[in-house]
Amino acid sequence: xxxxxxxxxxxxxxxxxxxxxxxxxxxxxxGASGSVGESHQLNPVCGDEITLRVVLQDGAVSGVGWxxxxxxxxxxxASVLAELVAEEDRDRVIELVDKFRELMRSRGAETAEDPALxxxxxxxxxxxxxxxxxxAMLAWVALEEAVLAANR
Amino acid sequence: xxxxxxxxxxxxxxEVRRIRNDFPILGSNVGGQPLVYLDSGATSQxxxxxxxxxxEYYEQRNAAVHRGAHTLAxxxxxxxxxxxxxxxxxxxxSTDELVWTSNATEALNLVAYSLSNASAGRGGEAxxxxxxxxxxxxxxxxxxxxxxxxxxxxxxxRTGADLRxxxxxxxxxxxxxxxxxxxxxxxxxxxxxxxSNVLGIINPVAHIVALARAVGALTVLDACQxxxxxxxxxxxxxxxxxxxxxxxxxxxxxxxxxxxRAELLADMPPVLTGGSMITTxxxxxxxxxxxxxxxxxxxxxxSQAIGLAAAVNYLTETGMERIEAWEAELGVRLVQGxxxxxxxxxLGPGAGTPRIGLAAFDVDGVHAHDVGQxxxxxxxxxxxxxxxxxxxxxxxxxxxxxxxSTYLYNTTDEVDAFLDAVSGVRTFFGAT
Ligand SMILES: Cc1ncc(COP(=O)(O)O)c(C=O)c1O
Numbered sequence: 001x002x003x004x005x006x007x008x009x010x011x012x013x014x015x016x017x018x019x020x021x022x023x024x025x026x027x028x029x030x031g032a033s034g035s036v037g038e039s040h041q042l043n044p045v046c047g048d049e050i051t052l053r054v055v056l057q058d059g060a061v062s063g064v065g066w067x068x069x070x071x072x073x074x075x076x077x078a079s080v081l082a083e084l085v086a087e088e089d090r091d092r093v094i095e096l097v098d099k100f101r102e103l104m105r106s107r108g109a110e111t112a113e114d115p116a117l118x119x120x121x122x123x124x125x126x127x128x129x130x131x132x133x134x135x136a137m138l139a140w141v142a143l144e145e146a147v148l149a150a151n152r
Numbered sequence: 153x154x155x156x157x158x159x160x161x162x163x164x165x166x167e168v169r170r171i172r173n174d175f176p177i178l179g180s181n182v183g184g185q186p187l188v189y190l191d192s193g194a195t196s197q198x199x200x201x202x203x204x205x206x207x208e209y210y211e212q213r214n215a216a217v218h219r220g221a222h223t224l225a226x227x228x229x230x231x232x233x234x235x236x237x238x239x240x241x242x243x244x245x246s247t248d249e250l251v252w253t254s255n256a257t258e259a260l261n262l263v264a265y266s267l268s269n270a271s272a273g274r275g276g277e278a279x280x281x282x283x284x285x286x287x288x289x290x291x292x293x294x295x296x297x298x299x300x301x302x303x304x305x306x307x308x309x310r311t312g313a314d315l316r317x318x319x320x321x322x323x324x325x326x327x328x329x330x331x332x333x334x335x336x337x338x339x340x341x342x343x344x345x346x347x348s349n350v351l352g353i354i355n356p357v358a359h360i361v362a363l364a365r366a367v368g369a370l371t372v373l374d375a376c377q378x379x380x381x382x383x384x385x386x387x388x389x390x391x392x393x394x395x396x397x398x399x400x401x402x403x404x405x406x407x408x409x410x411x412x413r414a415e416l417l418a419d420m421p422p423v424l425t426g427g428s429m430i431t432t433x434x435x436x437x438x439x440x441x442x443x444x445x446x447x448x449x450x451x452x453x454x455s456q457a458i459g460l461a462a463a464v465n466y467l468t469e470t471g472m473e474r475i476e477a478w479e480a481e482l483g484v485r486l487v488q489g490x491x492x493x494x495x496x497x498x499l500g501p502g503a504g505t506p507r508i509g510l511a512a513f514d515v516d517g518v519h520a521h522d523v524g525q526x527x528x529x530x531x532x533x534x535x536x537x538x539x540x541x542x543x544x545x546x547x548x549x550x551x552x553x554x555x556x557s558t559y560l561y562n563t564t565d566e567v568d569a570f571l572d573a574v575s576g577v578r579t580f581f582g583a584t
Pocket of ligand 1: 194257299300348349376397
């Protein structure tokens with residue numbers, strides 16, 4: 001059986017925290033054409049920080065990149081997100097943000113895994129730690145803002 | 153620097169075990185594991201005697217103080233003022249030099265705002281010596297808690313004075329050789345911490361006070377992390393003002409105190425105004441009571457003051473020298489234990505510098521939040537983040553750290569359990 005802390009820090013999360021998919025704002029390929037949106041998010045409680053840039057082309061994500069520093073949960077969350085939303089449709093991205101937010105609000109309730117969330121489902125354990133939900137949400141809030149900004 | 157032998161002999165294991173029985177919360181479990189509470193630097197736990205003192209007050213004496221002639225009001229006033237004497241005696245102040253506040257933050261703001269009011273011309277001729285303006289300087293240090301930094305930034309902004317700071321060396325110690333030039337004839341206030349809430353080290357108060365006195369500057373000491381853990385005597389330290397919080401010294405939340413030298417408080421204008429701090433009030437004007445009442449407008453925190461007095465009695469009965477000696481041992485055990493772990497760096501000058509039982513540290517490759525979460529899963533409560541000292545962390549090239557802090561009720565076994573848990577952190581997170 002997994003201990004509480006192992007359930008929180010799933011192997012997928014620890015791997016992503018190290019791999020950091022999409023790290024570096026240049027990963028968004030913002031030099032190319034398309035509309036660029038960017039958002040900076042800070043968690044003043046712990047100092048976690050993320051800047052995320054997204055490029056939309058024909059209503060779909062053509063690139064996403066991020067920079068930041070923080071705990072394993074916040075870094076892994078940004079990494080998972082970057083992998084998940086690549087080439088997704090703008091509306092689909094907003095839908096995924098909503099799904100992830102819902103998962104974070106579930107407070108550990110046993111919910112059926114949503115296949116749409118892919119690796120992001122590994123964060124379900126975080127919802128049982130209210131103090132850590134903000135860490136997991138940081139990149140997603142940045143994504144939401146960046147997409148809205150790119151759309152303007 | 154060598155560690156001066158503490159005059160007290162440390163508590164014994166048997167005594168600490170007995171002390172623990174007085175703190176119900178220390179017997180609790182967290183996630184099925186016995187609680188190891190190493191966050192007293194943030195807030196300490198309460199002995200039964202403190203909770204009973206508050207309860208007894210509400211059951212037998214609850215009334216507004218200084219405001220009524222009935223028996224309960226007289227009883228409440230007596231208990232409230234007796235509490236003031238108890239706290240004043242702890243720090244070697246006279247009773248009238250102790251002003252109740254909500255916490256240290258309010259006490260520090262009280263000084264800053266009173267000086268601000270004096271700078272705006274309030275308090276008449278007598279308060280002129282407290283006025284600041286362009287050309288004057290306020291000096292703090294780079295290791296301050298935000299509570300002893302931001303109020304001075306604000307005071308500088310309101311008065312046009314400049315804010316300067318005594319920098320730290322790469323180890324996190326104050327650069328005393330620079331203090332002598334930072335503090336100069338323009339300096340009106342020197343505000344600094346007695347014990348750093350991040351580094352755990354005890355600053356050379358006498359040295360800084362001497363520099364301030366030589367230029368006629370007021371000294372303000374943040375004693376949040378010293379008064380709970382070591383004997384502190386204001387006249388021995390020679391400081392003008394001193395702030396501390398009750399909840400860090402076994403007392404309730406919502407109560408703290410400002411010490412102010414009598415002849416200074418006497419000439420300072422009030423900050424909060426209203427009931428209980430006035431003499432004669434007309435529709436146009438009001439006269440003010442002498443200190444400490446002048447600085448205590450409105451209905452006071454009565455049960456909390458009484459609870460804090462019970463806490464102080466608990467501390468003095470145990471013996472502040474003995475608490476200091478015990479925590480110095482725990483502190484060295486913490487620092488040496490942490491430093492022996494691979495990839496763990498203790499913030500500050502390390503063992504060998506006089507310290508309390510407090511150590512903040514960085515784990516290479518693992519964020520403080522994750523360290524804290526891992527320790528929590530073992531029932532160990534520590535603080536993570538910047539500990540309200542962002543400039544200090546920035547100076548050391550960090551945004552956050554993990555901090556363990558002890559009190560009289562912590563055992564060497566707890567420190568060892570903590571060290572054992574920290575030794576597993578990097579493996580768990582794959583930081584190799
Ligand atoms: C050194 C220091 N100064 C000031 C404070 C502020 O104390 P409080 O929040 O009780 O006002 C603290 C506690 O957090 C502290 O450790």
